[in-house]
Amino acid sequence: MFSKYEKLINEADDLSLLEQIRVEIFGKKGILAKEFAKMKDIPENERKAFAKSLNIQKATLAKLFEEKKATLEAQETKKRMREESIDVTLFNGRSTSGALHPINDTLSRIIDYFVSMNFAIEEGPFVEDDFHNFEALNLPDYHPARDMQDTFFFADNYLLRTHTSPVQIRTMQRSRPPIRIISPGSVFRRDFDLTHTPMFHQVEGLVVEEEGRVSFSNLKFILEDFLKYMFGDVEVRFRPSFFPFTEPSTEVDISCIFCQGEGCRVCSHTGWLEVLGAGMVDSNVFKAVGYENVSGYAFGLGVERFAMLIHKIPDLRSMFEGDLRLLEQFR
Numbered sequence: 001m002f003s004k005y006e007k008l009i010n011e012a013d014d015l016s017l018l019e020q021i022r023v024e025i026f027g028k029k030g031i032l033a034k035e036f037a038k039m040k041d042i043p044e045n046e047r048k049a050f051a052k053s054l055n056i057q058k059a060t061l062a063k064l065f066e067e068k069k070a071t072l073e074a075q076e077t078k079k080r081m082r083e084e085s086i087d088v089t090l091f092n093g094r095s096t097s098g099a100l101h102p103i104n105d106t107l108s109r110i111i112d113y114f115v116s117m118n119f120a121i122e123e124g125p126f127v128e129d130d131f132h133n134f135e136a137l138n139l140p141d142y143h144p145a146r147d148m149q150d151t152f153f154f155a156d157n158y159l160l161r162t163h164t165s166p167v168q169i170r171t172m173q174r175s176r177p178p179i180r181i182i183s184p185g186s187v188f189r190r191d192f193d194l195t196h197t198p199m200f201h202q203v204e205g206l207v208v209e210e211e212g213r214v215s216f217s218n219l220k221f222i223l224e225d226f227l228k229y230m231f232g233d234v235e236v237r238f239r240p241s242f243f244p245f246t247e248p249s250t251e252v253d254i255s256c257i258f259c260q261g262e263g264c265r266v267c268s269h270t271g272w273l274e275v276l277g278a279g280m281v282d283s284n285v286f287k288a289v290g291y292e293n294v295s296g297y298a299f300g301l302g303v304e305r306f307a308m309l310i311h312k313i314p315d316l317r318s319m320f321e322g323d324l325r326l327l328e329q330f331r
Ligand code: FA5
Pocket: 162, 163, 164, 165, 189, 191, 192, 195, 196, 197, 198, 199, 200, 201, 202, 204, 205, 243, 246, 275, 276, 277, 278, 279, 298, 299, 300, 301, 302, 303, 304, 305
């Protein structure tokens, strides 16, 4: 009696047609509903057999329907995959390759130089304690760097490191001389203007040897050579300065790369650009880590300062905005 519907299901060749057939058979006003409605007119003694036969036929149709539906769905998916497939090898005529961020680019060049000069790379934690960031570096209580204005403090004498110099202390605590390391990494200060941001990057350098084996002239040589590697043919000048953790201390300038030392706005008409702090490690620092009969030098620089000079970027803050128009210039 239902063979007509079996045939319809078998011959359906798309899902919307199959849906129409489903409604015709299984819908509220469908053929099955009509058949079941006849039950009430069937004599009671035949009713059970009638219902049983109807249910068997209903199950047969349902199975047939589900099988057909699965087949058609699989065909449909296959067809869509064929139609919507994308040729990922197709060239769109435009190169969209990325580029190193100027800070990473500058940092890699700095690291390349020092690795070629046999320096190892050391890292330290961003969250430091007062001892490593200040005290062991001979930064007394009254030093302005300890001011709330400059440092992000946590409770219990913890803070965000304000420079990479604590890595000097950690390295000396865990090893013995000779030491020859650089330490690149993020540092944090409460600063925000054209040339200062709250997070920036420094590279620290530290060389420690048996007493008498390292001198200021070694420091002068390596920094001069390094600055010429980074900036080309520049003059390098060492000015006396002060850092609590070095004695003697120096600030290092290069001749202005914008005006070749003539004097311009960038160098405040001095002809010089300050790029580094350095000096011989102060004996109080060696005392704090229990070192005796050693000498050494240390230096520290701001990576963003180097990147701004090399790439002629006027506003440091633009380097942290993630604006693709800035990054696209460095492809
Ligand atoms: C120091 O931090 C010393 N620890 C460096 C040092 C190490 C000297 C070892 C001697 C021996 P200073 O505070 O000057 O020094 O910072 C070093 C460099 O970090 C600066 O020259 C500047 O380029 C950069 N710098 C400082 N503050 C910021 C800032 N807020 N944003 C970007 N760069 C900064």
